[in-house]
Amino acid sequence: MDGRPSTLREQRRAETQRVIQTHAVRLFVERGYDGTTVNDVAEAAGVSPMTVYRHFPTKEDLVLVDQNGPLVADRVAATPAGQPLVHRIGGALVESARALTAGDDRFLLARLRLMISTPALRARHLDNHHVLQQAIVDGLGDEAADPDTAFRAAVAASACLAAMHTALVRWATEDGRGDLPDLISEAFAAAFGDAAPRPR
């Protein structure tokens, strides 16, 4: 459909989004999430409240929206079909995490901490797993044709995402000191065992 921002208009749009989000996260960290109104964010960003709502339909989106699209599902679909699903998904998630932590950690870390400490944000963040899960299952295409296989794939995806989330929480509570991909790998080992469950 629409790839990375190509036209100038889309670039500008992405830029104002970035500005609004940056101010929002800064204010949320300074005054707390509930202690900051959307109007405060609008004022800090130099736009009207209407504009904020146009770019971020809900206050939660100010923290949760990620301009990196759903590349995880593509990574999963690109893995060889022979291996057990939890390993394919796990590998894709570790790769994505490596890409995420490649740049500047601090903004990601600030957002993560907000997500963990604010119930409303935490809830919405976990609900995003639902979207990712569906994307992963859909990305498998014919591999998950019948309902039973699709169910097993959905289970594998949700379990992997939950394990990853627990690793994210630990990483954030350690102030991002450890290596995130390693932590996620460790989580997968704890949940699914070091050895691959033998495919039948």
Add this chain to the structure above:
Amino acid sequence: MDGRPSTLREQRRAETQRVIQTHAVRLFVERGYDGTTVNDVAEAAGVSPMTVYRHFPTKEDLVLVDQNGPLVADRVAATPAGQPLVHRIGGALVESARALTAGDDRFLLARLRLMISTPALRARHLDNHHVLQQAIVDGLGDEAADPDTAFRAAVAASACLAAMHTALVRWATEDGRGDLPDLISEAFAAAFGDAAPRPR
């Protein structure tokens, strides 16, 4: 602290909660969650909106609050310590599901369907896993003393809960036809393999 409702006052309080929740779920099913205001619920239950808010701090609680306490964590703690964690937690969750579906399914099913179809409810429901996860880890006590073991336990718990949730979703979309405990067992098999990962 406080066990089952012992004094008469607590019984009455629990009864009015039940009345309010019943009317709320009925209205949500009839007119949709967003199409029903808290005032509508109050009117249907014959109380003032204030009373609704006193018993259910948020509109979401009208669907999500469950009078069955957190017995899952106790069940986990009661399992023998030798087995791998995912199996201990999985067994406890299957047992709890069996207890849940023993009575009348319809109210549970209606609430589940609302949770699945309404984003706000789905998110809050998933966030409850956070509480359960913590309770499970805490219930292990000395078993999860050092941070690393606690982390593995947290990962195992979150992965198990996610797998169970996927089974819940399938059960609800099948209108509760299948056997819920069996579905959950199937989910665990898909995620963690039929054979126990060997403890090291």
Add this chain to the structure above:
DNA sequence: ACCAGGATGGTAGTAACTATCAATTTGGGG
């Protein structure tokens, strides 16, 4: 240079909560 379409802003409204105070009911002990 122009103009269609997108971005922005203002106004007014709805509904989920919250704080506070007053009124009413209740239930267990003398």
Add this chain to the structure above:
DNA sequence: CCCCAAATTGATAGTTACTACCATCCTGGT
């Protein structure tokens, strides 16, 4: 049986997230 402390309930007024609608302005591709 009565009575008081405590709990439950209710009314009012306010804050805030979010929506619909309309007018305006700005932009960028032809």
